[in-house]
Amino acid sequence: MRGSSHSPLVIILAKTDSGKIRIVKIHNGTVIDHIRAGHALDVLQILGISGREENTVTLAMNISSSRIGTKDIVKVEDRFLEDEEVARIALVAPEATINLIKDDQVVRKTRVKLPPTFTNIVRCPNTRCITNKEREPIAPKYQVVSTAPIKIKCLYCWTLLDEREIVERFTMY
Amino acid sequence: MTRLFNLIAIQDLAREDIDRILDRAQEMEEISKKRSNQLGSRIMACLFFEPSTRTRLSFESAMLRLGGKVLGFADVGVSSAGGKGETLADTIRTVERYADIIVIRHPLDGSARLAAEFSNKPIINAGSGSEEHPTQALLDLYSIRKMKGTIDGMHISLCGDLKYGRTVHSLAMALSKYDVRIRFAAPSQLEMKPAIVNEIIRAGIDVEEVDNMADAVKATDVVYMTRIQKERFPDVNEYNAVKGQFRIRLEEVSLMKPDGIILHPLPRVDELDPAVDATPQARYFDQVEAGVVTRMAILDLILG
Numbered sequence: 348m349r350g351s352s353h354s355p356l357v358i359i360l361a362k363t364d365s366g367k368i369r370i371v372k373i374h375n376g377t378v379i380d381h382i383r384a385g386h387a388l389d390v391l392q393i394l395g396i397s398g399r400e401e402n403t404v405t406l407a408m409n410i411s412s413s414r415i416g417t418k419d420i421v422k423v424e425d426r427f428l429e430d431e432e433v434a435r436i437a438l439v440a441p442e443a444t445i446n447l448i449k450d451d452q453v454v455r456k457t458r459v460k461l462p463p464t465f466t467n468i469v470r471c472p473n474t475r476c477i478t479n480k481e482r483e484p485i486a487p488k489y490q491v492v493s494t495a496p497i498k499i500k501c502l503y504c505w506t507l508l509d510e511r512e513i514v515e516r517f518t519m520y
Numbered sequence: 521m522t523r524l525f526n527l528i529a530i531q532d533l534a535r536e537d538i539d540r541i542l543d544r545a546q547e548m549e550e551i552s553k554k555r556s557n558q559l560g561s562r563i564m565a566c567l568f569f570e571p572s573t574r575t576r577l578s579f580e581s582a583m584l585r586l587g588g589k590v591l592g593f594a595d596v597g598v599s600s601a602g603g604k605g606e607t608l609a610d611t612i613r614t615v616e617r618y619a620d621i622i623v624i625r626h627p628l629d630g631s632a633r634l635a636a637e638f639s640n641k642p643i644i645n646a647g648s649g650s651e652e653h654p655t656q657a658l659l660d661l662y663s664i665r666k667m668k669g670t671i672d673g674m675h676i677s678l679c680g681d682l683k684y685g686r687t688v689h690s691l692a693m694a695l696s697k698y699d700v701r702i703r704f705a706a707p708s709q710l711e712m713k714p715a716i717v718n719e720i721i722r723a724g725i726d727v728e729e730v731d732n733m734a735d736a737v738k739a740t741d742v743v744y745m746t747r748i749q750k751e752r753f754p755d756v757n758e759y760n761a762v763k764g765q766f767r768i769r770l771e772e773v774s775l776m777k778p779d780g781i782i783l784h785p786l787p788r789v790d791e792l793d794p795a796v797d798a799t800p801q802a803r804y805f806d807q808v809e810a811g812v813v814t815r816m817a818i819l820d821l822i823l824g
Contacts, residue, residue, distance in 0.1 A: 503630025
């Protein structure tokens with residue numbers, strides 16, 4: 348399904364008067380828009396959203412976008428993302444926009460921005476890295492070395508992680 | 521040019537910093553013979569969490585030749601850090617209160633960087649996991665400069681275990697600051713880390729990769745041989761598959777340039793045939809001499 352199909356996958360839909368498919372609005376929460384098509388599940392994973400939380404989550408994949416061709420959208424009710432969480436989204440969806448909704452109004456609209464370094468996002472895959480030693484009072488730190496494709500480097504042992512490893516390891520943290 | 525405080529990784533140094541260390545090492549040739557008391561009031565702690573002969577003894581010799589004092593442990597089993605499970609961060613926060621400078625060797629990658637984060641005293645990395653060994657790289661550069669008269673313009677083969685060998689990681693990064701050509705020669709399982717190859721190519725260095733010894737030694741000025749790092753293999757079967765694959769024998773020496781040199785950080789196992797020792801290309805025991813003066817230079821630049 349990822350990347351190759353352009354047929355929309357939409358969960359929780361509403362039809363407008365004109366008959367167009369539209370994802371239902373949320374009253375309070377966060378809309379993550381302009382996610383690269385096929386990466387909505389990665390965004391959920393990197394935010395630690397499993398679907399077993401109480402929040403209502405709306406997800407649409409492979410829908411048309413005037414800005415980036417096809418895109419995914421994720422809406423999370425009653426959850427407001429921290430700046431650090433917004434930065435993490437940039438690792439898998441660098442073009443994403445974040446809309447903060449309060450009482451049906453967009454109160455803040457921002458584009459994700461990849462910071463030059465990240466702390467504590469994932470465990471280093473190098474088992475011999477000092478950051479994996481038990482009880483040492485340090486957090487893994489990474490430097491972004493490439494944005495397209497995304498690559499980050501452990502600042503302790505210089506191991507490189509690509510996007511897939513970041514997403515996979517995120518859920519292990 | 522900023523004053524040298526920690527020495528954790530080669531990539532933290534600019535070329536002028538490296539040249540300054542090499543120039544000071546040259547000045548130390550004379551002082552190492554006469555001895556001096558310029559670090560007479562200073563104490564160096566050596567924390568060796570891994571075995572070492574040359575690095576620890578040459579650091580201690582360097583400090584003693586400059587009049588300083590030395591304390592520390594060479595057997596981690598007798599320290600709280602090894603026997604009682606103390607964290608490295610706690611060991612460092614303790615030892616920094618006993619000494620003016622800490623020299624650390626540790627089996628985990630990134631350990632020296634952690635030490636620097638927790639210490640107010642200077643930290644020198646004497647080997648961190650399979651990642652970095654910056655003082656070895658500096659003494660290697662000093663050896664090349666002394667034996668060949670220059671580093672710029674050299675064509676250098678780095679051979680053997682390029683994946684786990686920390687000396688080649690640091691040396692490759694150090695060479696990338698000079699106008700050199702580098703040939704990486706390793707079995708496919710032990711190729712240089714992609715992160716380091718990327719950095720070197722980005723620095724504009726002409727890089728070539730080969731997978732056999734014959735191609736490794738031809739037409740280069742320096743052949744830098746390394747031991748297969750058995751202790752760093754996660755799986756012994758992986759080690760058995762590659763051991764003995766990369767060796768320099770008289771046959772390989774005959775393929776070298778007549779004025780080419782063979783260096784090796786030592787210790788060696790079987791990758792350098794003892795018959796090679798008698799050839800004019802074999803310079804690895806002369807290379808050992810550079811260890812003391814280079815480490816004297818580093819201690820003097822940090823503490824002097």
